Each structure stands twice: as structure tokens, then as C-alpha cells.
Amino acid sequence: MRDDPVAALLPHLRMLVALGEVEHVTIAAAMLGVPQPTVSRTVRRLERQIGAPLLEPDGRGVRLTAAARTLVPYAQRALDVLTDGLAAVETEGRRAQTTVRLAFQTSLGEQLVPELIRTVRDDDPSVRFVLSQGARASCLESLRAREADIALVSRLDPAPDGLRVVPLFEQRLVLLVPAGHAAAGAGAVSVAALADEPLVTLKVGYGLRGSVDELFADAGVSPSIAFEGEDLHTLTGLVAAGLGVAVAPQTTTTPAGCVQVPLSDAGARRDIGAAMLPDVTSEAVLAVLGTLRSLTRAGGQAQ
Missing domain, CATH: 3.40.190.10 (Periplasmic binding protein-like II)
Incomplete structure (x- = not known):
């Protein structure tokens, strides 16, 4: 390792965790509200400091290396500890951070999902997203297994058995x-x-x-x-x-x-829609659903 790699990592813990969540530079950049080239340059700089690659090519995309997969949980724990420390000194009325787990088809990851994350976080920075992307079938499987709160997929008309569906656009x-x-x-x-x-x-x-x-x-x-x-x-x-x-x-x-x-x-x-289990009552999940409706009703996602 180079001199003081910890100091190099500290300002970029959120970026490392975001990459660990989505393994997608464009979506990670959108989650963080920074240009994609900034994330790519930061990754290269961290790789030089750490002495190991963090990303490797995977088809036309990228995936985390073994070194990055080892490091990401430690980065998440560091953020969690810092978050807990800040929460301990804040007022009792502070709203607890809420997690929304979103599974989505790969084709929706370039525009709709990043725009959704930006819009929700602009309104409520405490909301944390856990993302998974893949085939329609795997997204719905995650939903039924309660590993996701919302599945953003196509072909939901008619609605799959046992799921609540909110149509969004065609x-x-x-x-x-x-x-x-x-x-x-x-x-x-x-x-x-x-x-x-x-x-x-x-x-x-x-x-x-x-x-x-x-x-x-x-x-x-x-x-x-x-x-x-x-x-x-x-x-x-x-x-x-x-x-x-x-x-x-x-x-x-x-x-x-x-x-x-x-x-x-x-x-x-x-058709593209949002599928959920019928017993969803989380205010954060319902707020995300409302944002999805607003974004798609505006007409910007119909293409």
C-alpha cells in the first residue's frame, strides 16, 4: 500500500459503498450526484493508493474485484458507525433513516432509477436505497421473498398473482x-x-x-x-x-x-409498472411509489 491509504479512503467511503451496492459506475454516480468521470477518476486514484484494482471489465460493464468485495463491508461498517455517532448527538425529534429496497430490470437503470433516487433524496436525504438489478423474473422473485420492497419491471398487465401493481407508463x-x-x-x-x-x-x-x-x-x-x-x-x-x-x-x-x-x-x-406485496405500509416505500408516479406522469420516461 501507499502512504496513509486510510486518509485516501475516508472521503470516498460513500462512493465505495455505492459501487458495492450497484456495481455500476453510472448509477453510483447518479446516487452520489456527481459526474460519472469523477467516480472513474476517484476509483483509479484509490486503486493506486490501495495497491489493488477495485473494478474489472464485465462485458460492456464492470464488476467489483475480489479486493473491492473484501473492502466494501468494512467501508459500510465505518459509515454505519459514523451515522450512529451523529444520531446519538442529534435531537430526539430526528427522523430515523429508512431503507427502501428496489429491484429493477436492467433496461431501467440508465434513466428512471437514477432520477428516482435523486428526486427522493432531494426531498428526504435520510432515505437509503438498496438496489438490485436483473431479469424481470429475478426481480419478482426478490419481491416475493421479501428481499425487495418494490420491483420495477415490465409486463405487469395482468398483475401477477398475489402482487399489487401500480402501472407507470408504456x-x-x-x-x-x-x-x-x-x-x-x-x-x-x-x-x-x-x-x-x-x-x-x-x-x-x-x-x-x-x-x-x-x-x-x-x-x-x-x-x-x-x-x-x-x-x-x-x-x-x-x-x-x-x-x-x-x-x-x-x-x-x-x-x-x-x-x-x-x-x-x-x-x-x-407496459412498465411497480409491483409490491399487498401488505406494504412503510411510509418511505409509499413515498417512493408516489415519486415514481410523478416522474412517469410527467412524460419523461415513456421512451
């Missing part, structure tokens, strides 16, 4: 094709016309995969799957490289190397 589904593809200039295409197209899609259990399977079933054709992935960034990269086409949520900014082509099928859309 996303139109489009066909992503590589630039130069024969369909790139088409006004619209039907799912039935995609029967012979190599399709790149998410794995079974992901919300988008369920929507894709339903679209093809409704059209009476079977997809010709060329690749099954775990995140939309991988799919768009493979489409741009010419491996195949993909059905994906429409976005305001078209991924590089791709063209968004409208789908003419009436069912080419998916």
Missing part, C-alpha cells in the same frame, strides 16, 4: 436493424416478416424477451434466434455489427450504427 417496441439493412428505409415492418431474420434478443426470464416471444406467437411465426444476451447494450452492439436484428424499446436517441424501424403490429409495446 414503451413502444421497434425493430432495430443495422444501417444499410433492407428494412432501414421502410415506413414500418410486421413481426411476421421477421421469420427468416436472425434475431438477437435477451434470455428467457427477461421482460423484453417475454414481450418478443408474445409478439412472434401472436404473429404466428417462430423467431430465428442468433444470440441471447443479458443487456440491451450488447444487443444494440451486435445489431450494429450486422449479426442480426432486434426488437427493443423505442428510444429518443438511436444507438450508433442502428436504425429504428416502427413495427406495425398492434401489440408492439410493453
